[in-house]
Amino acid sequence: MRRRLRIGAAGGVLLAFAAAGCSNGTNGAASAGPPRPGGTLTLGIAINPECVDPQQAGANGEVNVARQLVDSLTDQDPRTGALRPWLATSWRSSADATRFTFHLRKGATFSDGTPVDAAALRANLDGIVRLGARSPIAGSYLAGYAGTTVDDPYTATVRFRTPSAQFLQATSTPSLGLLSPRSVAADPGGRCHGTRLVGSGPFVFSGYQQNQQVVLRKRSGYDWGSPLWRHHGAAYLDRIVFRVLPEPGVRTGAVQSHQVDAITDVQPSDEATLTKSGVTELIRANPGFVFSLYPNVSRAPLKDPVVRQAIQLGVNRREVVDTVLTRSYRPASSVLARSTPTYTDLSAKLAYDPAAARAALARDGWRAGAGGIRTKAGHALRVDVVFTATFNQSQQVLELVQQQLRAIGVDLRLRPTTPGELTSVQQAGTYDFSWGNLTRADPDILRTLFSTRFHNADRLTDSPLEKDLTAQAATLDPERRAALSARVQTALVAGGYAIPVFELTQVVGLGPTAHGIGFEASSRLQLHDAWTSR
């Protein structure tokens, strides 16, 4: 669980994409003519994928690779959030959201020839639970897992001890993608680097060179793709090369000079340069929890709701986006991103109002002190924020927030840390704010972050949110879930339990030879429809 529970840490941030208003999810191929099968697509990626096993992968760069190797039971429509059949042709849930029965399609096979059947599903889910801490994301989707019953060769029932409404959406994620039973039994460490990593997806693993590249090969005979994809049958590309280019400037140069067909993680500072040089941008906002400050309410001064609410009013989100980000990003208008199912617009409550913030602090007894920083009973209004540079622009954003908060008399100190250090600081609770986002196209992300039984980002002891968080996990009724989720979002904003700042966006830079690259709902690149005109 550890990796998942680090907000903002490399392994914990799930970068996902859902439909942004300006993009239909795949880049236009109108001028390039009909898709041409064959060839190699080279993608410049920002991090070395330490683990390409979908069930163990955590970081976005890892899951982008892993997604191509496996199929999922369901697929989520990026536009509506609705689930569509994929490996499962139909499914049924019990009213209390503890039992889920899946009917699997016949004919799908793993690339080692074994069939995708109910026994394989059981082996996978049991295997993920056995992976334990090695499987931070998939493991958390299976919290409360009681077991899987094989009803007939192609029907299985998954049972949970506690209501788990989020499980259906989870089946659409690559984290619960299915591997061959032989793969499940293999050494998890080896699987990370592709050894005996066998899925049923449109691509198969071909080679891994640490800090250099990961190569995938087309699976010939593949014919059980998601109905959301544009074409049926095998993938267009013969090969995909994910080339590791950590330096943003190098990635930008590589796509400008056509050494790679496309790059991920385009930096805000490079967007203007890239578009000027004819590179097309593929933009998608991440669903889930937006980039936010999470107050540690277990200690002063953020124990005081007035301080938290003043900080909520003292952050100028529009200025953050206009100054250090680009038009591809949006200021937060709730704690959830617009693309998340059950998102509730709370922009009125998140308006910038420094005068009201100052007045609230003054009423609370915080008087202006030395250097414009307020004090109360001899204590300066000084709070720190621990963060890692998961998202490259985090430091710039926080420096601007720091400057904004100084105007209302709050001294925000930046504490850059390494992921390992962050974990120990968060466990010890010796910080005021943490920083990060968490991506998932399901409102259960609220429970993951704020329930005292899960991550508990705020270090709450007696949470006023617990009742609603538990209730939304126990209902499959979309309207009731939406109402409960809206209540939690409102309470988080009003009580200053999270200070949302901006919606994370993924920006992919496409050279003239890259076509058909798309995104899937809960997250990452979808390359089945991709092709190259190189």
Added chain:
Amino acid sequence: MTVFADLPVRAAPVRGALRLLRRPDLALAVLVLAVVVAAAAAPGVFTARDPLRGVPADRLRPPGPAHPFGTDYLGRDLYARVVHGAGESLRATVVAVLIALVVGTVLGLLAGFVGGAVDEVLMRIVDVLLAIPGLLLSLTVVTVLGFGTAQVAIAVGVAGVAGFARLSRSEVLRVRRTGYVEAARGAGVRWYGVLARHVLPNATGPIGALAALEFGTAVLAVSALSFLGFGAPPPTPEWGALVADGRNYLAGAWWLATMPGLVVAAVVLAANRIGRALEHTEEGT
């Protein structure tokens, strides 16, 4: 027997200074260091702008009359940040050089003067330190100590200890065999008296030159560590951190990394030039 030939000789400081300033490149180097030290001591004299407060509307302006070094991504004046960064970066550098100088010299003196097993043990430790590349050693130390300017200074200082220890030991060995030291010992002066009054003063020349050279190296090492994010937390404008901040903007705003980079380069070159001159002065006497 030319007993008097190796008597301690001291160059007249005034004459030395005049000779230094007759060379224009050296004068320039001295001027650069003087300006930087002045900026570190009194940044307010050089700029009236706040290095921490930006005007978002003025962000990423290229160098011009209003902003000689341009502005950064928050609209902060880069010149003001470089000037205010001088104090932070130079303090770390001076502390680093002092640590290297004091610890290294003491180790070298002990090893050279006492000799025997002490010499063997100390010098083998120094050998081990010398075997590890300086920056790698600094990185290791700073990783253990944690983030911050003081930690960076200590890490860079530790990496410089070995050089000073080697040099001061060889100087001590040289001086120890001179006639006046033998004479002092023969006259019954106690060993610590000989060490303090005769050996140390006559071994300092090359050590001073090395300190000046080490200053340049240390500026670079301190900047390198702060570039990697081990220095003071943002928004403190350390030079290395300023270069790191500008790295992601190279394509669109070259001045962000270039300006502080040039300042670091100028200081390193100036310190090197002065160190070289001191070395030659030593050899000349």
